[in-house]
Amino acid sequence: MDDAASQPEPLAETATALFSWHVEQGARMVDFAGWQMPIQYTSIVQEHEATRNNVTLFDVSHMGRLRFNGHGAGMLLDRLLTRQVSDMPVGQVRYSLICNHDGGILDDVLVYHLETPSGTRYFLLVVNASNRDKILNWIAAQWPDEAAVELCDRTLETSMLAIQGPHAIATVSPLLSTNIANLKYFNAKVTNQMNKPCIVSRTGYTGEDGVELILREDQTIHILQNILASGRQFGITPAGLGARDTLRLEAAMPLYGHELDEKITPLEAGLAFAISWTNTNGDTRDFIGCEALTEIKHNGQQRQRIGLLIDGKRVGREGYAVLANGQEVGMITSGTFSPTLQRPIAMAYVEQQFAELGQILEVDIRGTSVPATVSNLPFYKRTK
Numbered sequence: 001m002d003d004a005a006s007q008p009e010p011l012a013e014t015a016t017a018l019f020s021w022h023v024e025q026g027a028r029m030v031d032f033a034g035w036q037m038p039i040q041y042t043s044i045v046q047e048h049e050a051t052r053n054n055v056t057l058f059d060v061s062h063m064g065r066l067r068f069n070g071h072g073a074g075m076l077l078d079r080l081l082t083r084q085v086s087d088m089p090v091g092q093v094r095y096s097l098i099c100n101h102d103g104g105i106l107d108d109v110l111v112y113h114l115e116t117p118s119g120t121r122y123f124l125l126v127v128n129a130s131n132r133d134k135i136l137n138w139i140a141a142q143w144p145d146e147a148a149v150e151l152c153d154r155t156l157e158t159s160m161l162a163i164q165g166p167h168a169i170a171t172v173s174p175l176l177s178t179n180i181a182n183l184k185y186f187n188a189k190v191t192n193q194m195n196k197p198c199i200v201s202r203t204g205y206t207g208e209d210g211v212e213l214i215l216r217e218d219q220t221i222h223i224l225q226n227i228l229a230s231g232r233q234f235g236i237t238p239a240g241l242g243a244r245d246t247l248r249l250e251a252a253m254p255l256y257g258h259e260l261d262e263k264i265t266p267l268e269a270g271l272a273f274a275i276s277w278t279n280t281n282g283d284t285r286d287f288i289g290c291e292a293l294t295e296i297k298h299n300g301q302q303r304q305r306i307g308l309l310i311d312g313k314r315v316g317r318e319g320y321a322v323l324a325n326g327q328e329v330g331m332i333t334s335g336t337f338s339p340t341l342q343r344p345i346a347m348a349y350v351e352q353q354f355a356e357l358g359q360i361l362e363v364d365i366r367g368t369s370v371p372a373t374v375s376n377l378p379f380y381k382r383t384k
Helices: 019-024 044-053 073-080 129-142 168-175 217-234 241-250 290-299
Strands: 028-032 035-040 056-059 064-069 093-099 105-115 121-127 150-153 158-164 188-193 196-201 210-216 303-310 321-324 327-338 343-351 360-365 368-375
Touching: 019 028, 035 241, 044 056, 044 241, 056 217, 064 073, 064 129, 073 121, 073 129, 105 129, 105 188, 105 196, 121 129, 129 150, 158 168, 158 217, 168 210, 168 217, 196 217, 210 217, 241 327, 241 343, 303 327, 303 360, 327 360
Parallel strands: none
Antiparallel strands: 028 035, 056 158, 064 121, 064 150, 093 105, 105 121, 158 210, 188 196, 196 210, 303 343, 303 368, 321 327, 321 360, 327 343, 360 368
16 A cells, blocks of 8 residues: 555645545545545455445545536436436436437436425436546537526535445434435435535445435535544444445446446446336437437347356456357456455356356456356345
């Protein structure tokens, strides 16, 4: 682990509000999508297991946060997103995708429908850090002249923290004016943390229960200290992007740039649930990419995202070939040694005929063909 004194000073626009705190905790910092982010504090496995068994805190302030104001916001987002959002009740969060005209995925996003204490309603779009500029440019290119919408990029003036694990709710509950134990999964609320305004959502990227908080950038340290004090009884610890990746892989959550990109469609990725083909009136929706996706839906797709349980201890990494009878039939997009399952796991895209559950394939691991079984996804599902 790097010595804290050797950590570089970040550029202002690439540093989250917790950069100095991460360094003080001994985190190993890396450049991720232009942000200086902690990859780990202790070990990835320790932080992974702490999330599965206890409670951890992640700084996810690098994620983009785009606010849409105005009575035309729902209509605009209905055009941009694969899911209808104009019918969302206040307080709901939906997972959706932004596609290009060919049906390829530009980003996967969370969309919130929120209301301020004064009664103003708005939508908040959380996008991947690596795609924030691309999505802002894409939205600008699709923006109708008559759109009665104001778009505000709130990324740099806010922070985002994820508190995840079996004790996450008990950690955060005493701090909020909202009873989050009653907040349903994929719901959110504008509330207060010890008289400091924030947004709380019952969401996460780990496969565990927990919340994500969006708060003012200048209040981040203060709120962090409150969370750590409340979670001390549960042994709360920070966790970095390394554990976040192994956790999301066990939960089979796709990651942009790996399972998702502009040449992969939602149908190939197994994300058909994130497409609203019709609106609440039963009429066919007209969203960007719908024509291409409808054609694929009717004609069938050529490949499919699958899970693989790999024999032995060697890990199949991104880019490794998936074989059937010695012939390449696909490629791994993400792979790791699962701390929970204690074996190598991977997600891959393969030709449709090789995606049957239980089918035995092979992974070419540096010239050696290692047996791998097509598995159900997710690899891990928490006990509720």
